[in-house]
Amino acid sequence: MNQVSTSTSPFCCRICDQRAHGNHFGVISCRACAAFFRRTASGKWDNQKCRGGSCDKKTYYCKPCRLQKCRDMGMDTTKFQFNRDNIPTAGQFQLPPQTFEAYVGRPEFLLFCDTDAPNSKVLIDVRYLLEEAGRLLNNGIITPIWAENQLKKLTQGFKHIKLDTDNIKKVETADQKEFMEMWEYYFITVTKWLMYFDEFQKLNRQIQMTMLQAIWHVFSKLHKYVATSAYQKATPRAKPTEVIIKDVMMDIETVNFDCSWMSDYPTKDVFKFLSAQACKEMDIVGTLHELDPTDLEITYLFAQLCFEYVGKRYQGDILRVAExxxxxxxNDLHHYYVEEMNRPRYFQRLARLLKVNNAIQRAIWESRPKMELGRVFNVLKIEFSHPEMFEDSGYY
Known part of the structure; x- marks a missing residue:
């Protein structure tokens, strides 16, 4: 992956896309839009129709449209920070802030973080990954696939999911090279795996690529747990802190985590930030050990997690396709349980398996405010040629 140093604005106003200056009325915005909302939130422009007739999605010329944009982005007069954004009513006054942290509007540990200062970003160019995925999709699978249903066809691609326990590498240092190899591995692996699914092959290329860019990182999260479970099962003396990422084993207690290329913050703080999506409330590896799912069940878990996530993220046509x-x-899984496993009462087992997927998705949703805060204060100094590919990944 190519790297280029550049300087960019840390964040933009959600209203006008100009350089933002902070959180005003609950929304990252510039001072001009904050002042506009302060003046007009309780004025005559509220709920009025467009005055100009030419306001589009990016430019808001008239006051009613601009005010509506503020509200659509979440601005609210009840959302203020340390009394900075409160609109006083008649006879009311604002008390002065009690602390210096309140005055500057930042917690103590960020008092001296200058978000307006220029900083060197590392640009990660992932165009070649998209080109490689397109090439794979154009070539298709060399050997024809035959199976009685779609789930079994996907399961034939289980070789792209299953860990080869005889060929595991151990790393002592997790640096830039390891991260980039991980991103590349999972994106290409997901592409190869979905080529076993006839319904995915029928989609037009634009929808295919959009889905791939969203799916790869949720696939990687489940793969980490499934591969770690397989490793611990094959290695009785494995430590609980040893995890598998792609085909690499690392001990998270002893690995030398080099994050200097991605952040100027201390390593321990960056590690905590990147761990925001960890499923702390559920022992997923333990659950997988206990249930010991078959290859077909694991394949279904991967497919269900990926398609449910991408449908909720994009809605519209992609939601309909995902559903x-x-x-x-x-339906294929139902046939497998009832006809092949002679297990018509499989609901409880399936519900326990799906708790794994639910925990992963919940961890992603709950991490979003922290990721947003990380972007505001430039925790990570990484930029991507295709940022939509890294949304919700924990690296953007």
Whole structure:
């Protein structure tokens, strides 16, 4: 992956896309838009129709449209920070802030963080990954695939999921090279795996690529747990702190985590930031040990997690496609349980398996405010040629 140093604004106003100056009325925005909302929030422009007739999605010329944009982004007069954004009513006054932290509007540990200062960003160019995925999709699978249903066809691609316990590498240092190899591995692996799914092959290329860019990192999260479970099962003396990422084993207690290329913050703080999506409330590896799912069940877990996530993220046509995929695979799974496993009462087992996926998605949703705060204060100094590919990944 290519690296280029550049300087960019740390964040933009959600209203006008100009350089932002802070959190005003609950929204990252510039001072001009904050002042506009302060003046007009309780004025005559509220709930009025567009005055100009030419306001589009990016430019808001008239006051009613600009005010509506503020509200759509979440601005609210009840959302203020340390009394800075409160609109006083008649006869009311604002008390002065009690602390210096309140005055500057930042917690103590960020008092001296200058978000307006220029900083050197590391640009990660992932265009070649997209080109490689397109090439793979164009070439298709060399050997024809035959199976009685779609879930079993996807399961034939389980070789792209299953850990080869005889060829595991151990790393003592997690540096830039390891991170980039991980991103590359999972994006290409997901592409190869989904080529076993006929319904995915029928989609137009634009939808395919959009789904791939969203799916790869949720796939990687589940793969880490599934691979770690397989490793611990094959290695009785494995330590609880040893985890598998792609085909690499690292001990998270002893690994030398080099984050100097991605952040100017202390290593321990960056590690905590990147761990925001960890499923702390559920022992996923323990659950997988206990249930010991078959290859077909694991394949279904990967497909259900990926398609449910991408559908909720994009809505519209992609949501309809994702729901169709899930229905097809759920019917195939039902046939597997009832006809092949002679297990008509499989609901409880399936519910326990799906708790794994639910925990992963919940961890992603709950981490979003922290990721947003990280962008505001430039915790990570990484930029991507295709940022949509890294949304919700924990690195953007």
């Amino acid at each position: 169709q995929f899930q229905e097809i695979l759920a």
